[in-house]
Amino acid sequence: MRWREIYGIAVAIALSAFVNGAQAQSTYGIGRPATAAETAGWNIDIGRDGSNLPEGSGSVSHGREVFAQQCASCHGEKGEGGLGDRLAGGLGTIGTAKPVRTVGSYWPYAPTLFDYIRRAMPQNAPQSLSDEDVYAVSAYVLNLNGLLGADATLDAKSLAAVKMPNRDRFVGDARPDVKK
Numbered sequence: 705m706r707w708r709e710i711y712g713i714a715v716a717i718a719l720s721a722f723v724n725g726a727q728a729q730s731t732y733g734i735g736r737p738a739t740a741a742e743t744a745g746w747n748i749d750i751g752r753d754g755s756n757l758p759e760g761s762g763s764v765s766h767g768r769e770v771f772a773q774q775c776a777s778c779h780g781e782k783g784e785g786g787l788g789d790r791l792a793g794g795l796g797t798i799g800t801a802k803p804v805r806t807v808g809s810y811w812p813y814a815p816t817l818f819d820y821i822r823r824a825m826p827q828n829a830p831q832s833l834s835d836e837d838v839y840a841v842s843a844y845v846l847n848l849n850g851l852l853g854a855d856a857t858l859d860a861k862s863l864a865a866v867k868m869p870n871r872d873r874f875v876g877d878a879r880p881d882v883k884k
Contacts, residue, residue: 750819754864757815761859762840764847770837771844774826783807783848788827792848798870808849812874814866818842839863 750756772781778788783806785791794804803809807817822838824830833841843858851866852858 748819748822750815750822752813752816754815754860757818757860757863758835759860760835760839761857762836762838762843763857764840764843764852764854766836767840767842767844767847770833770841774833774837775841778827783845791845795849795869798873806849807845808851808869810870812868812871814842814846814851814863814868817845818863 747756771779771783775788778786779791780786783791784793789806790804791807794806794809796809797804798809811817818838821841822831822833822835825841826832839858842863843852843856846852846858846866847854847856851868856862
């Protein structure tokens, strides 16, 4: 069997289980809808415009400390890469034959950096950093890429205001492969 067929079967089974679960709940009185408090812990996505960024703030200097303790073993002391991806440098290389994709050269929106760090880093303990530590590491990585000064502090408003160098080189909401 091909992977596409296996994937299709898995999706069909998952949809069937969802529909049957919904029917069981309404027909047999099994289960209940999740409360707002129960779903709040899962609602951590950050919009590219900074929507849903939490309260708090973090400085470049604090980010340097957290990065040294939690990130440098994989990403290098200055974000130059190692076991983990390179995070800094590469500005101006995206249109070349050998693009260097880093946060500063490739990512279109700064709030997505916060979202990714909070969800997935450090790799051995995802979601273990406080929001203040995530703001601080975000500030440090943006500083490594020359996008924030060494004395900068990020919060929801200032992070959403950072204009990434590659922002205008991404396809917007009008995807050429989707007909409306």
